[in-house]
Structure formats: structure tokens, C-alpha cells
Amino acid sequence: MGKDLKGKELGDGLSQKKDGRYCARFTDRFGRRPEYKSKSLSECRKWLKEQKAMDTLEQNVVDDGITLDQYFLTWLDIHKYGIIKDNTKAGYIVHYKKHISPIFGKKKVSEIKKIQIKALYNNEHRQGLAYETRNRTRKMLQDMLERALEDGLVRANEAKGLKVIRDEEKEPRVLTSDEQRDIMRAVSGTFYWNLLETILGSGLRPGEAYALEEKDCDFDKRIIKVTKTLIYQKWEHAGDTQKTFHIDGPKTYTSIRDVPMSDLTYQALQRQIIQKKIVAKRQHAGNIVIPEGMENLLFTTKFNTPICTQNVIDDLKKKIDALNIMRDDMEQIELVHVHTFRHTFATRCIEAGMQPKTLQKILGHATLQMTMDLYVHVTDDRKQEEIGLLDEAVNKIMKDDNDNIIPFVHVS
CATH class of the missing domain: 1.10.443.10 (Intergrase catalytic core)
Structure with missing residues (x-):
């Protein structure tokens, strides 16, 4: 139990520093010791009460600074380890880099909101992206945020419950x-x-x-x-x-x-x-x-x-x-x-x-x-194979007599 500079008891987690500021501190469910300092004792009491309540309800997060790009690697290497095939993993990486990272990659996981995710889904639909592409975006975001919730990185799965639209007349279901x-x-x-x-x-x-x-x-x-x-x-x-x-x-x-x-x-x-x-x-x-x-x-x-x-x-x-x-x-x-x-x-x-x-x-x-x-619905995996044929053709053209790839030189 802390005291102020005059020796008066302030209560658990509260104390007063030599500079006169009050300090609130407690140990959360992650073993951390977050603290808050203010010249106002009432503000410190209010902060301590709110933080303890959030900790009890498990509404606080273990690290509110991690970005989605950083967590994506954790999600792949830990949560998907041993349960997806190598070609599936490769597909996730390609899809994430192209469709998700440009929008949310640098954003803190804890700051991604439902309205922003819905806006992404709507934008992909307006761009005319195939249902399978848009649905993979949905599945990946929902699963990443669900695992982030389990890991204590977010307070809620903001992607849960959101759906993407399939136009059955223009885009019937096709098996991959x-x-x-x-x-x-x-x-x-x-x-x-x-x-x-x-x-x-x-x-x-x-x-x-x-x-x-x-x-x-x-x-x-x-x-x-x-x-x-x-x-x-x-x-x-x-x-x-x-x-x-x-x-x-x-x-x-x-x-x-x-x-x-x-x-x-x-x-x-x-x-x-x-x-x-x-x-x-x-x-x-x-x-x-x-x-x-x-x-x-x-x-x-x-x-x-x-x-x-x-x-x-x-x-x-x-x-x-x-x-x-x-x-x-x-x-x-x-x-x-x-x-x-x-x-x-x-x-x-x-x-x-x-x-x-x-x-x-x-x-x-x-x-x-x-x-x-x-x-005629060319599936995502087929499109990736087709672009691979282009890569092979370009590499073949650019090989020298010793089978080395000649790098492109950009001339200004």
C-alpha cells in the first residue's frame, strides 16, 4: 500500500513521487506492470480502476503495438504450422502481400476496426475481384484476428460476422x-x-x-x-x-x-x-x-x-x-x-x-x-500457375549463353 509525501496511505497500487506526481501501478494478467502518472490523484484512481476492470474482463491486450505484417508471420509459423500444406502456405503469402498487407499491413492489429474491414470487402467487390479471391481475404482476416484474440493482442475479432457477396448469376460456385x-x-x-x-x-x-x-x-x-x-x-x-x-x-x-x-x-x-x-x-x-x-x-x-x-x-x-x-x-x-x-x-x-x-x-x-x-471462371490457383508460365518465358528469353539470368537494366 503506497503513501503520499506526507505519509498518508493512498491505497493499493497508488503512490506519490518526489516530484509531486501521483503514480498508479498494478500487475496485469500477462505479468506486466503498467503504470500511469498524473498530478491528479483522482485521475490515477480512475485509471487504476478502469485498467483492473479491463484486466478482469480480459479486455486488455498483451501488446498493442504489433502490426498486422508482424503478426502475419506469427500466424503462419505458429498457428498454421503442421496443419496446412506448403502450396497452401505459399498461396496465403501471395494473397496477403497483394490484397491485405497494402491496406492493413502497417496498421496495429489492435486498431483494425470492423468498418475498415467492411470497406476493404466492398472495395474488392467494386474492383470486380472474383468471389474466391474476396472470400479468401475474408477467411484470412477472420482467422488471423481470431488467433490474435486468443493471443491477447485484440479485445475482439472485428472481422467476425462480416460476409462477402457472391453474384450467383455471374459467378457460380466452381470447385478448386x-x-x-x-x-x-x-x-x-x-x-x-x-x-x-x-x-x-x-x-x-x-x-x-x-x-x-x-x-x-x-x-x-x-x-x-x-x-x-x-x-x-x-x-x-x-x-x-x-x-x-x-x-x-x-x-x-x-x-x-x-x-x-x-x-x-x-x-x-x-x-x-x-x-x-x-x-x-x-x-x-x-x-x-x-x-x-x-x-x-x-x-x-x-x-x-x-x-x-x-x-x-x-x-x-x-x-x-x-x-x-x-x-x-x-x-x-x-x-x-x-x-x-x-x-x-x-x-x-x-x-x-x-x-x-x-x-x-x-x-x-x-x-x-x-x-x-x-x-469461364479461372480459379485463383490456376491464375497463379499461368503467371508462372510468363515468368518462365521471360527468364528463358533473358538467359545468356551460360544459362545465367541477365538482370533488367532500367534506363532513365
């Missing part, structure tokens, strides 16, 4: 290469595996795949004949009182087409023909009623009935939830729709160098513009 690999491994050998591989290898619309029959598959010519689609809707004009399965014509006249079988699709359809025969024999002693004209559908439920997309989505969700248990918070796979596999097929085709006009015919689009606007 890593997501595609992990999801297809997870569904391999399961009931809807052949269906998903067929769509992923052919770009069929889900309804077109659901409506396929064995007779539509020409394995000699390696062609799928698309002439119809399966719809699950309430058709009041047809007297429906509830949602019912209907076989209808394709979406547009250009949707009637022959789709070439990739190796992936060829093998999936061959497996599905065998699976269909097994399922058809298990009709529970004939108790299952199959709608007229749909007895020969190649892709069905486990009960040999027509497929509703929700059946597949529910099954996919279980597989993805199981995958996410073993994935880092930032690498969680988001909800996947069956149509996502069509979008992914189109994107992989463009990445592989397929001509857009050819892709238009395979997808059954009426115009080339529709194909380009809706389905």
Missing part, C-alpha cells in the same frame, strides 16, 4: 482443384459417385443426367445422346396437386445434342449400368411404385425411383461434413450443389485449352456469350 480431388476421393465407391463423375466428365445439366437411359449411351461412338430432362415440379396445368416427377424436353433447342464421353464419363456410365441392374432387383418385392415411363432411368435412388436433386445434396453434405472435420478452419469446403459439377467441368475445359465454341456445343448453350459469361 484441391476441392475437386478431395470431394471425388470422398465419394469414390459410394452410391452417387457415378452420377457425379458423369456430370463432372461431361458437363450435363443435373436434370439431363437424371433422365438418361442406357439406350442414350453409345459406347462404340463414345457419345451421350441428350434428348430429355427430368423435372421435379408441381404442374398445375397437368393436374398435379403436389410436386411430381416429369420427363420433359431439354432446356432449349440447342440442348438436344450429342455429348462426347470423356474417359471419366465412359467408366462412370459403365459402372452405373451394373449398379442399376443391382438396384432394380431390390425393389422390395415390388412394393415400390415407379412413375410410368421412368422404369429404365439409369440414375436412380437406392429404391430405383427417380432422383430429386435434394437426395444427392443431402448425401454430398454428409461426405463434405466428414471431410471438414479433418480440415483447418480456413480450408473448410463450402456447400456444393449438383450443378457445381457442371460449372467445374466447364472451367476445367477452358483451363485445359478447349476452344469456347466447342465448349458451347458440349454444354448446349444457345450463344457463345452465355458460355463465356456463366462458365
